[in-house]
Amino acid sequence: MTAKITVQSVTKTFALGKDTFTALDQVSLDIADNEFITVVGPSGCGKSTLMNILAGLEEPTAGRALVDGVPVSGPGPERGVIFQQYALFPWLTVRKNVEFGLKTAGVGKAERRERAQHFIDLVGLGDFADALPKMLSGGMRQRCAIARAYAVNPSILLMDEPFGALDALTRVKLQEQLLDTWSQEQRTVLFITHDVDEAVFLANRVIVMAARPGRIYDVVEVDLPYPRSEDFRLSPEFADLRNRVWHSVYHQDGRTAAPVAARP
Amino acid sequence: MAVISDQTARGAKPRDRAGGRTRARAVGLPLLLNAVSVGLGIAVWWALALAGLKLPTPPEVVTQAITLIGNGTLGKDVLASLTRVLIGFALGTAAAVPVGFLMGWYAVVRGLVEPWIQFFRTVPPLAIIPLAIVLMGIGEAPKIFVIFLAAFLACVISTFQGVVNVDRTLINAARVLGAKDAGIFARVVVPASTPFILVGMRVGLGSAWATLVAAELIAAQQGLGFRMQNAQLYYDLPTIFVGLISIGILGLLMDRILLVAERKLTGWQERR
Ligand SMILES: Nc1ncnc2c1ncn2[C@@H]1O[C@H](COP(=O)(O)OP(=O)(O)OP(=O)(O)O)[C@@H](O)[C@H]1O
Numbered sequence: 001m002t003a004k005i006t007v008q009s010v011t012k013t014f015a016l017g018k019d020t021f022t023a024l025d026q027v028s029l030d031i032a033d034n035e036f037i038t039v040v041g042p043s044g045c046g047k048s049t050l051m052n053i054l055a056g057l058e059e060p061t062a063g064r065a066l067v068d069g070v071p072v073s074g075p076g077p078e079r080g081v082i083f084q085q086y087a088l089f090p091w092l093t094v095r096k097n098v099e100f101g102l103k104t105a106g107v108g109k110a111e112r113r114e115r116a117q118h119f120i121d122l123v124g125l126g127d128f129a130d131a132l133p134k135m136l137s138g139g140m141r142q143r144c145a146i147a148r149a150y151a152v153n154p155s156i157l158l159m160d161e162p163f164g165a166l167d168a169l170t171r172v173k174l175q176e177q178l179l180d181t182w183s184q185e186q187r188t189v190l191f192i193t194h195d196v197d198e199a200v201f202l203a204n205r206v207i208v209m210a211a212r213p214g215r216i217y218d219v220v221e222v223d224l225p226y227p228r229s230e231d232f233r234l235s236p237e238f239a240d241l242r243n244r245v246w247h248s249v250y251h252q253d254g255r256t257a258a259p260v261a262a263r264p
Numbered sequence: 265m266a267v268i269s270d271q272t273a274r275g276a277k278p279r280d281r282a283g284g285r286t287r288a289r290a291v292g293l294p295l296l297l298n299a300v301s302v303g304l305g306i307a308v309w310w311a312l313a314l315a316g317l318k319l320p321t322p323p324e325v326v327t328q329a330i331t332l333i334g335n336g337t338l339g340k341d342v343l344a345s346l347t348r349v350l351i352g353f354a355l356g357t358a359a360a361v362p363v364g365f366l367m368g369w370y371a372v373v374r375g376l377v378e379p380w381i382q383f384f385r386t387v388p389p390l391a392i393i394p395l396a397i398v399l400m401g402i403g404e405a406p407k408i409f410v411i412f413l414a415a416f417l418a419c420v421i422s423t424f425q426g427v428v429n430v431d432r433t434l435i436n437a438a439r440v441l442g443a444k445d446a447g448i449f450a451r452v453v454v455p456a457s458t459p460f461i462l463v464g465m466r467v468g469l470g471s472a473w474a475t476l477v478a479a480e481l482i483a484a485q486q487g488l489g490f491r492m493q494n495a496q497l498y499y500d501l502p503t504i505f506v507g508l509i510s511i512g513i514l515g516l517l518m519d520r521i522l523l524v525a526e527r528k529l530t531g532w533q534e535r536r
């Protein structure tokens with residue numbers, strides 16, 4: 001079976017004045033169909049850059065990324081993206097934001113509305129369907145962005161710290177919903193997070209990255225069955241894996257990396 | 265889910281109410297101050313007139329205004345001036361918006377158009393008047409042309425700025441949602457640059473209005489500028505005052521109308 005997503009020694013450099021800055025250095029990764037991958041690592045290690053390359057928004061300097069065996073060239077509706085900065089259209093209401101992708105796909109008005117409503121309710125924004133983004137709190141904006149990505153029903157979800165701005169309760173709720181829809185609808189997910197617990201709770205595999213240059217530092221298999229519940233969070237297996245990932249993230253190369261590394 | 269929405273609803277409402285109250289207070293006081301200031305200004309003017317400066321008193325100006333309104337002169341002048349400004353402004357804006365968009369979207373267009381815009385921006389539109397009169401005669405054409413130019417230059421630059429400033433992540437968001445170039449343009453670039461365009465229109469209208477009066481001072485048979493120029497020959501200070509005040513009030517009115525449009529169309533913006 002070929003992988004759903006293949007990253008072949010991808011290197012990405014940015015011009016930084018006269019120098020070049022290596023955001024990703026020879027990153028290789030295979031993601032199987034229906035796999036749930038989480039990516040953790042210190043700030044600035046190239047997580048978002050990797051996601052942008054898979055989304056088709058940036059091109060690798062060297063190497064290549066393939067989806068279904070085809071090299072990525074530009075974005076496509078089969079790859080849903082949730083951006084770290086929400087990226088809601090500020091002039092559109094929550095409903096119109098969620099309908100945006102359906103409209104480009106040519107979905108008729110009635111069906112558009114119905115499907116949008118379903119996902120708006122799913123993320124708990126029912127009372128704010130006709131509100132503009134400026135009236136929403138950070139967490140509500142994030143939920144709107146999630147509904148917008150879910151609505152087009154992509155087979156691959158690329159999520160950049162989608163639950164970052166949420167309170168603990170909403171966060172746990174949405175994690176469980178995400179796993180629910182994932183196991184029902186069979187999607188391949190690449191999920192970036194800063195939260196080690198979240199990374200282990202959700203994933204088949206946790207990819208730990210290191211910074212300067214951005215690279216894959218460790219891969220932790222989470223070989224534990226779904227559905228995962230409250231009990232799972234309290235289990236000793238979870239604690240073990242969590243410690244291992246924690247160690248990989250915060251004690252890279254034996255020395256302690258700063259949890260939030262300054263951007264150069 | 266109910267838990268989530270209840271929480272957020274409770275969080276949002278008091279903030280709105282508080283915002284409403286401060287806004288009401290913030291509008292009331294400055295308005296009062298404005299009125300006091302206008303009253304004082306008129307009082308000073310009156311005092312200066314009485315003190316022997318060569319100024320007409322406010323009642324003289326009011327009387328003259330009533331006469332000019334009564335015999336229809338003021339109405340005709342206002343109509344002539346407004347027609348010129350609105351035609352020139354409408355043409356200028358209509359040309360500026362697409363040119364600004366093209367400049368922002370295509371580097372080639374920007375490269376070709378920008379030097380001309382930068383050049384004409386440094387030439388005051390009034391300096392074009394002699395040339396325009398020689399080339400287009402003394403009819404309406406040269407006046408409308410310079411007004412057009414003034415409005416165009418102000419609006420094209422800010423439309424261009426608007427397009428250049430569209431948030432990349434919004435364009436990316438539209439792309440990953442399947443939008444192609446035309447869709448991105450119509451559904452992201454246009455709405456995102458509307459605030460810039462409207463600011464450009466306001467600046468353009470101001471500069472169109474300023475140019476109009478000057479254009480009429482030089483060659484016209486009608487219009488507020490012409491009327492004042494004519495009054496100057498006869499030392500008719502009250503008429504000059506009526507003209508000045510009309511120009512001010514009309515300019516202010518038009519600006520307010522655009523301001524209201526701006527509020528309506530760009531209410532989605534977060535104001536800090
Ligand atoms: N367009 C760009 N131009 C120059 N440098 C860039 C650009 N985009 C990213 N970088 C640099 O590449 C590095 C990786 O950035 P990236 O956004 O991928 O980090 P990240 O792992 O997502 O960090 P965070 O956890 O803070 O979101 C950073 O050091 C950043 O400064």
Ligand SMILES: [Mg+2]
Pocket residue numbers: 047048049084160
């Ligand atoms: Mg990031």
